[in-house]
Amino acid sequence: MKFAVIVFPGSNCDIDCYKAVEDTIGQPVDYVWHTATDLSEYDAILVPGGFSYGDYLRCGAIARFAPVMNEVVKAAEQGKFVLGICNGFQILTEAGLLPGALLRNNSMKFRCHSALLEVVNNNTAFTNQYSQGEIIDIPIAHGEGNYFCDDATLAQLKANNQIVFRYKAGANPNGSLEDIAGICNERGNVVGMMPHPERAIDQLLGSEDGKRMFTSILNAWREQHGAAVNG
Numbered sequence: 001m002k003f004a005v006i007v008f009p010g011s012n013c014d015i016d017c018y019k020a021v022e023d024t025i026g027q028p029v030d031y032v033w034h035t036a037t038d039l040s041e042y043d044a045i046l047v048p049g050g051f052s053y054g055d056y057l058r059c060g061a062i063a064r065f066a067p068v069m070n071e072v073v074k075a076a077e078q079g080k081f082v083l084g085i086c087n088g089f090q091i092l093t094e095a096g097l098l099p100g101a102l103l104r105n106n107s108m109k110f111r112c113h114s115a116l117l118e119v120v121n122n123n124t125a126f127t128n129q130y131s132q133g134e135i136i137d138i139p140i141a142h143g144e145g146n147y148f149c150d151d152a153t154l155a156q157l158k159a160n161n162q163i164v165f166r167y168k169a170g171a172n173p174n175g176s177l178e179d180i181a182g183i184c185n186e187r188g189n190v191v192g193m194m195p196h197p198e199r200a201i202d203q204l205l206g207s208e209d210g211k212r213m214f215t216s217i218l219n220a221w222r223e224q225h226g227a228a229v230n231g
């Protein structure tokens with residue numbers, strides 16, 4: 001299974017994503033520059049965190065127009081796995097691959113600390129190695145993580161089981177609607193989340209709860225391709 005880590009000017013979690021793929025599942029992975037126009041060789045696309053284009057205008061608002069984003073949209077349409085983390089989540093909402101928007105944190109401050117999340121939907125390609133309702137420890141680091149959508153969109157998210165992660169009740173760090181920390185598209189092959197699983201793959205980092213996101217992706221891909229599942 002082959003992974004692409006997209007790199008924009010200002011990305012700063014690309015190396016962590018690359019290393020996370022190498023260290024957790026040992027699959028081939030490439031950095032792919034934002035000007036790329038062909039992602040056909042990749043099975044999964046990681047859109048990493050950072051400050052693409054300096055967060056000018058609005059986080060993700062400029063990156064969304066990078067040439068590679070046409071290919072990311074194409075990959076999503078083909079059913080490939082697309083994971084946007086933090087700035088990556090913001091870019092995927094700006095690109096229309098995920099509904100809603102990420103507003104400034106209600107504190108108006110950049111928040112950088114560990115966060116407890118509830119796995120709301122473990123029936124996705126990204127979360128199949130977690131238990132439903134499991135509480136996991138994954139760090140956050142953002143200034144615009146306050147998820148918002150209108151009532152009709154929220155009703156749709158709930159009806160289709162598209163809320164993947166919530167901040168643990170009482171521990172919402174940014175004011176996001178209904179404690180939403182991560183969502184998926186209707187088809188379930190695109191996930192966006194503000195917390196950083198790639199920063200939680202070893203106890204040395206404070207938590208290894210992020211590791212199972214990567215093993216989940218490989219597991220889902222192997223199931224799709226009929227190969228033996230051995231993590």
Ligand SMILES: NC(=O)CC[C@H](N)C(=O)O
Pocket residue numbers: 048049050051052055059085086087088141142143144145
């Ligand atoms: N770590 C990140 O990806 C940060 C995303 C974005 N720059 C923000 O502050 O919200």
